[in-house]
Amino acid sequence: MTTTTTGESGRKSASSPLVAKAPRQRLVSKEGRCLIRGHTPGYKESWSRTVRDMWGAWLALRWRWVVLAFCSSFLLHWLLFAVLWYLLARANGDLDVPDHDSPPPGHILCVKHVNGFTAAFSFALETQLTIGYGTMYPNADCPTAIALLALQMLLGLMLEAFITGAFVAKFSRPQKRCAGILFSPKAVVCEVNGQRRLMFRVCNQLTRPLVDVCVSAVLYEERDGEVLHQTAMEFSLDGLGSRPCPLFLSPLTFYHTLTPSSPLNHALPPASQSHFEVVVFLSASQEGTGSAYHKRTSYLPDEIQYGRCFVTVTAQLGKVQNPENGHYFDTQPCTLTLHGTHSADAVDKECVVQINGDGSDRMD
Structure with missing residues (x-):
């Protein structure tokens, strides 16, 4: 019985673009490049497409x-x-x-x-x-x-x-001017004000500020074996909600509340073992010129840390108070008390039990 289940899983993994056994197979790379290719045309068809779209082919050249x-x-x-x-x-x-x-x-x-x-x-x-x-x-x-x-x-x-x-x-290609915009390599799930939140951080290392920063995301999830389902996700920033951030200076932490109606709530373990990928899209404009900036990244299930949160980064008088840019994405353990979650901190190996919302007892 075990051998049969493993074989079926292996066949599904070999034919699906999103597979847990092959983590390198993803829709979007961490740098934002699309990794899925469609039907490979023949020589004549490929040449015909290139002639019809010479401008696009020219811009795609190195x-x-x-x-x-x-x-x-x-x-x-x-x-x-x-x-x-x-x-x-x-x-x-x-x-x-x-x-x-x-x-x-x-x-x-x-x-x-x-x-x-x-x-x-x-x-x-x-x-x-x-x-x-x-x-x-x-x-x-x-x-x-x-x-x-x-x-x-x-x-x-x-x-x-x-x-x-x-x-x-x-x-002037937007994606080529975004080398200074960095996404956190890991996303985190932690509890803020009694709510579970999926969070990621973005850092702007460009020498000029950006305005009208918009973030959107799409959840790509495998359902019924090989069906790829797409669901939109909304991310918020502090008290701005889903509105654009007017000025991108200090690192920004965007969050998605894992409510019962959230499309990601049923996909996170242990509720589900299905494979998924969260693709994040960021758009911004340069102040003064209005030039567009676009960048994207993605997060797989093994790139989401549970029971951790990003370290606090403060800004005072326009100066970010942090020693090095590399520490913008550092995380620290935090309490994750809601049912069905666990802390990813393997150092102290402690869990928190909350009974009827009154107090908590720690058990080592």
């Missing part, structure tokens, strides 16, 4: 590939028009003129002193970068040269606009 694409695009552009200028000079007979300062009577030069491919490449480079013409310049009496010049300038301006916009977009 910086090394972006810089390589930047250099390659301009080199190819110069090389393409160098070939076109060379072909124009060859078709017009300019390559056969030994002295462009004294062309044969009746011969109209399209581009003066373009007498080889190297000179054509140099002329294409000067035209694109608008660094000014010296001895090489297009002849106004050659309509083909003027048309090719206009074509190169138009395509060059489009290329520069795209490259510049892509660089600005990559620099």
Whole structure:
């Protein structure tokens, strides 16, 4: 009987994205990256999607590939028009003129002193970068040269606009500016004012304050074996409730009250042994510029500590009173007296028994 149960659990674990036996399989990493991938398309389908969403594909590239694409695009552009200028000079007979300062009577030069491919490449480079013409310049009496010049300038301006916009977009991505926003690696469950609360802490290590901080969360829970159920969770901050925090200076501790109607109340052990993941989303804005900041993280069942709370962090006159940033997420034992919970403090190994709400007796 035991062997059969273990086998069924193993088969469920192998086919489910959220499994207790494989803690590395999660929806969102601690850094906020999505770890679940959908159907892997074929080569043709993947290439077709990339072409339809070139802007998204460009922004998703790493910086090394972006810089390589930047250099390659301009080199190819110069090389393409160098070939076109060379072909124009060859078709017009300019390559056969030994002295462009004294062309044969009746011969109209399209581009003066373009007498080889190297000179054509140099002329294409000067035209694109608008660094000014010296001895090489297009002849106004050659309509083909003027048309090719206009074509190169138009395509060059489009290329520069795209490259510049892509660089600005990559620099201004909200998730890339959030390295200084840190979530506590562990969430805690403790009792505050007679209520059980799930709490996590966020620290702002950026040099500039953030405003309008909003936090939301979604509970992803496995039900009926392989069904992934999603439920919204509300987190509050002090007396603000679910309203945005107007200023993010000192570390903020958000809490979710584990009431009987809470979606997480039935999922926490020992009430349930089902696997779940709490994904937390944080949004904020930079004061002055209005730039958006977005960051997320997640907490698995084994990343929730019971019977512990975060150490107190106070702020006075705009200065956070704490020795080091690393201590922002330190926890300490606290009393957890409600039914069905236990203290995670394994040092003193004590429990608290409360009878009819009057007093308490400690038993070692």
